[in-house]
Amino acid sequence: MIKSDLENLKKEVKEALEKAGNLDAIEAIYKKYLGKKGDIILILRSLKDLPEKQRKEKGKLANQIKQLIEKEISKKKKKLKAEGHKTKKEWFDITRPGRKMKIGHLHPLTQIKKIAEEIF
16 A cells, blocks of 8 residues: 555656746645655654564655655756746845945934934
């Protein structure tokens, strides 16, 4: 039963990765299958209930599929990054120059001091 579940998960992940068009979608796939409560992690946790011989056999298969999925996800990430896709977090470029101050402006501390004086 676990073997067929793992094979089905493997197919699902490959199909989902083919459809994924950006890095955020790939992160969602990773969380769904390999996250804390991911499908593969739940299968690995359920191995403790199996007899020792089956546990070794199924555990080995589960770990192989887990590693395969991790490799496929990293390949897809590299491919998308090479194509220039960005995550939502990467929209801000910190290397761009900031806005220039107007010539003849007051120092920011002086501005705050004047505001405080107006209040009192």
